[in-house]
Amino acid sequence: MSPLFLNLNTAICLSLTLFVAGCNSPNEKQNQIDYTTQFPQVSGGTLINAMTGEPSGLISMIAGESASSAISSNIFNSLLKYDKNLELEGDLVAHWEISADQKTITFKLKPNLKWADNKPLTSADVLFTWQAVTNEKNASPYASDFLLVKKAETPDAQTFRVTYEQAYAPALDSWAGLQILPKHLLEGKDLHTTAFARKPIGSHYYQLDSWKHGEHLKLSKNANSVLGPAQIDNLVTRIIPDNSAQFLELMADNIDLMGLDPIKYSRIIPARPELQKKLALYKELGNSYTYMGFNLKHKPFDDVRVRRAINYAIDKQEIIDGVYLGLGINIASPYKPGTRWSNPALTPYPYDPTKARALLKEAGFTDSNGDGILERDGKPFSFEIITNQNKEREKSAVLIQRRLKEVGIDVQIRAIEWASFISRFIKTGDFDVVVLGWGLGLDPDQYNIWHSSQQASGQFNFIGYNNPKIDKLLEQGRLELNPDKRMEIYHQFSATLLEDSPIIYLSAGYGLTAIHKRVKGIDDPSPPAGIGHNSQDWYIPQPLRRNEISAH
Amino acid sequence: MNTQTTLFKKALSNPLSLAGFIIIVCVFVLSMLAPIVAPYDPNYIDVKAILLEPSIQHWMGTDGLGRDVLSRMLYGGRISLLVGLVAVGISTAIGILLGALAGFYRGWVDTLIMRIVDVMLSIPSFFLILAVIAFLTPSIINIMIVIGLTSWMGVTRLVRAEFLSLSEREFVMASRTLGAKNSRLIFTHLLPNSLTPIIVSAVLGVAGAVLMESGLSFLGLGVQAPQASWGNILTDGKEYIQFAWWLSLFPGLAILITVLGYNLLGEGLRDALDPRSGTNH
Numbered sequence: 001m002s003p004l005f006l007n008l009n010t011a012i013c014l015s016l017t018l019f020v021a022g023c024n025s026p027n028e029k030q031n032q033i034d035y036t037t038q039f040p041q042v043s044g045g046t047l048i049n050a051m052t053g054e055p056s057g058l059i060s061m062i063a064g065e066s067a068s069s070a071i072s073s074n075i076f077n078s079l080l081k082y083d084k085n086l087e088l089e090g091d092l093v094a095h096w097e098i099s100a101d102q103k104t105i106t107f108k109l110k111p112n113l114k115w116a117d118n119k120p121l122t123s124a125d126v127l128f129t130w131q132a133v134t135n136e137k138n139a140s141p142y143a144s145d146f147l148l149v150k151k152a153e154t155p156d157a158q159t160f161r162v163t164y165e166q167a168y169a170p171a172l173d174s175w176a177g178l179q180i181l182p183k184h185l186l187e188g189k190d191l192h193t194t195a196f197a198r199k200p201i202g203s204h205y206y207q208l209d210s211w212k213h214g215e216h217l218k219l220s221k222n223a224n225s226v227l228g229p230a231q232i233d234n235l236v237t238r239i240i241p242d243n244s245a246q247f248l249e250l251m252a253d254n255i256d257l258m259g260l261d262p263i264k265y266s267r268i269i270p271a272r273p274e275l276q277k278k279l280a281l282y283k284e285l286g287n288s289y290t291y292m293g294f295n296l297k298h299k300p301f302d303d304v305r306v307r308r309a310i311n312y313a314i315d316k317q318e319i320i321d322g323v324y325l326g327l328g329i330n331i332a333s334p335y336k337p338g339t340r341w342s343n344p345a346l347t348p349y350p351y352d353p354t355k356a357r358a359l360l361k362e363a364g365f366t367d368s369n370g371d372g373i374l375e376r377d378g379k380p381f382s383f384e385i386i387t388n389q390n391k392e393r394e395k396s397a398v399l400i401q402r403r404l405k406e407v408g409i410d411v412q413i414r415a416i417e418w419a420s421f422i423s424r425f426i427k428t429g430d431f432d433v434v435v436l437g438w439g440l441g442l443d444p445d446q447y448n449i450w451h452s453s454q455q456a457s458g459q460f461n462f463i464g465y466n467n468p469k470i471d472k473l474l475e476q477g478r479l480e481l482n483p484d485k486r487m488e489i490y491h492q493f494s495a496t497l498l499e500d501s502p503i504i505y506l507s508a509g510y511g512l513t514a515i516h517k518r519v520k521g522i523d524d525p526s527p528p529a530g531i532g533h534n535s536q537d538w539y540i541p542q543p544l545r546r547n548e549i550s551a552h
Numbered sequence: 553m554n555t556q557t558t559l560f561k562k563a564l565s566n567p568l569s570l571a572g573f574i575i576i577v578c579v580f581v582l583s584m585l586a587p588i589v590a591p592y593d594p595n596y597i598d599v600k601a602i603l604l605e606p607s608i609q610h611w612m613g614t615d616g617l618g619r620d621v622l623s624r625m626l627y628g629g630r631i632s633l634l635v636g637l638v639a640v641g642i643s644t645a646i647g648i649l650l651g652a653l654a655g656f657y658r659g660w661v662d663t664l665i666m667r668i669v670d671v672m673l674s675i676p677s678f679f680l681i682l683a684v685i686a687f688l689t690p691s692i693i694n695i696m697i698v699i700g701l702t703s704w705m706g707v708t709r710l711v712r713a714e715f716l717s718l719s720e721r722e723f724v725m726a727s728r729t730l731g732a733k734n735s736r737l738i739f740t741h742l743l744p745n746s747l748t749p750i751i752v753s754a755v756l757g758v759a760g761a762v763l764m765e766s767g768l769s770f771l772g773l774g775v776q777a778p779q780a781s782w783g784n785i786l787t788d789g790k791e792y793i794q795f796a797w798w799l800s801l802f803p804g805l806a807i808l809i810t811v812l813g814y815n816l817l818g819e820g821l822r823d824a825l826d827p828r829s830g831t832n833h
Contacts, residue, residue: 322599
């Protein structure tokens with residue numbers, strides 16, 4: 001039988017090679033280029049990337065979608081930003097001060113800031129932006145953070161001061177996320193309908209050059225950029241809704257970078273020398289993790305011994321190796337490893353089935369009828385894991401199912417379509433165990449996920465977690481603005497959480513990116529802020545630029 | 553009773569339907585013997601052997617969790633065939649019952665049943681099944697029942713037509729004149745003589761049910777993990793189609809060949825039944 005397979009395989013490889021070669025023909029010259037040569041750093045050139053969805057507009061506080069902010073973050077500045085190590089630094093702001101009672105923050109803008117149309121950028125623009133985001137009429141999804149501001153004022157053109165009802169630690173993070181809009185162009189306009197959303201004027205490295213609906217957005221350098229010039233002249237973002245079509249375009253040299261899944265990253269590209277020659281692969285830890293969560297209102301998951309037993313019974317490394325092809329990290333706190341909020345003293349529960357069995361026995365589970373499944377009070381220990389139709393999560397659940405069977409727990413798996421998963425099971429609390437993921441912001445505040453007050457239908461504490469100690473730490477964390485003291489609080493929070501094991505961390509996955517080797521100046525390995533943190537310093541050496549584009 | 557035997561003999565003399573018959577027998581035997589012939593436990597996970605190409609160890613390669621695809625195909629075959637047979641059993645039983653009632657009693661019973669048939673036929677069955685499954689727990693038993701409950705209309709029409717025409721035949725009229733009870737008329741005269749077209753329609757129905765089950769499992773609404781069915785092996789393969797061709801090719805071929813087998817046999821039986829092609833009844 002094997003010769004048949006061999007032939008088929010060769011035929012498929014052959015046709016793919018032909019296809020790739022066919023697509024490459026206009027750029028044949030570049031195939032001979034050795035991308036590892038050192039080239040002088042000169043500004044200019046065009047970087048092409050792709051996104052699956054088209055932004056609805058470029059005022060991101062109104063659009064509230066990632067496609068919009070991905071583009072607008074190149075056009076607009078915020079007051080603050082995160083540096084490569086995820087520490088806050090000034091963006092439009094030269095420095096900021098927090099009052100002794102921690103309720104007032106005073107921002108001092110950098111001098112001589114200008115919009116791309118040469119008009120001055122002042123504290124009046126900041127005040128206008130705050131008014132816009134909190135204006136009920138604008139219905140911004142980001143309003144809640146800014147509604148906590150009791151008073152906002154502009155003592156002079158360079159000073160902006162906000163006073164909160166009570167100290168609010170995530171405040172600075174929220175100002176790092178709010179893109180400042182020009183008052184002189186937007187005052188009195190309806191932000192939902194204004195043409196500005198498709199013809200924005202900003203202050204950042206780039207400004208919008210053209211937007212061809214359904215095809216691409218082209219950004220070009222902003223001469224008035226408040227942070228100085230970027231290296232690359234043009235950023236083109238093509239709209240390609242299908243992921244595999246994007247990958248074909250990447251292979252054909254028509255886009256310079258795209259996000260990958262583990263299979264493409266560690267199997268497909270490494271197996272193709274012609275792709276390896278021109279694509280550099282990057283991995284960076286994302287700010288998200290996959291977990292298995294218990295419905296703590298259901299028995300026996302209210303018993304910490306049972307939760308810990310299950311934690312010991314699951315081999316997390318096996319899930320990382322088998323499902324994420326090694327591209328994940330076994331974590332012990334709900335923060336990105338390596339950041340200040342992640343408690344380095346904690347270690348994940350090891351895979352220890354013996355300990356698991358002992359804990360289950362302690363909790364009253366024994367296999368009294370010898371069928372291999374544990375019972376308590378005559379009832380077999382059996383539950384259902386539900387997850388949405390996500391291949392990685394389904395596979396993780398299958399691995400969990402097998403490991404739990406080994407310690408005598410019977411598990412069924414059900415994968416449910418997302419909308420009914422949320423409305424029928426999560427919102428109603430009608431589930432035993434879920435396998436899901438959390439994507440997190442940069443601020444450590446996780447009040448809405450863990451605080452006992454956040455259990456109403458539709459809120460994020462749907463596992464019904466109720467721990468007074470955790471509640472208190474979360475409340476303290478919100479009030480503490482000193483970063484070191486705050487870190488202490490969240491380290492303690494993570495430690496308590498790990499001990500209580502209301503969820504089982506399965507893996508923190510990597511963000512995987514392929515970037516064409518013509519792009520230079522990329523930090524590798526990527527710093528905590530991610531690979532794109534210095535994209536303004538990326539450059540494309542003259543000899544490596546695309547012919548058709550470097551011509552003009 | 554002899555009619556069915558001659559029908560089969562006649563159908564199998566046609567090389568195409570013989571091929572169909574052989575395919576069905578092979579698929580049956582292999583699936584039934586799965587515990588003996590499968591080289592591995594179909595649910596045995598080996599994360600060190602993920603997505604291996606077909607080789608001597610794994611004739612059809614391994615899947616995204618390192619499970620042996622051949623073993624999963626063999627066990628998956630059982631699911632597909634079981635769903636096919638049980639679903640068709642249910643739909644045929646309902647079809648015979650309703651068709652017999654409509655064809656025998658006529659009048660308002662007939663009108664009522666046939667209007668229900670019309671209504672059922674006006675709903676695209678795949679979407680009807682999707683809607684029903686969305687409210688139930690997806691499981692193999694529910695799938696069989698739902699497919700069965702939504703595909704009886706063809707058989708009903710067929711049986712009704714047979715009953716209508718048979719009731720006018722001399723031997724039925726004679727029996728009726730002699731005072732035979734309705735039950736005797738139905739079970740000894742009408743039903744046995746309608747059996748041949750029912751068998752043809754059932755054989756073709758199995759092909760449809762196998763396809764339907766694969767479709768549902770492909771959409772994640774059929775057999776649930778870790779159980780294998782051809783449809784869900786195919787779904788797993790979709791993710792890796794650029795890279796792991798064996799995960800899409802083998803289940804795809806299995807579905808194709810099995811459905812083809814039932815269709816060839818069904819067509820052969822239908823041809824053999826056609827009065828223009830030779831003797832009948």
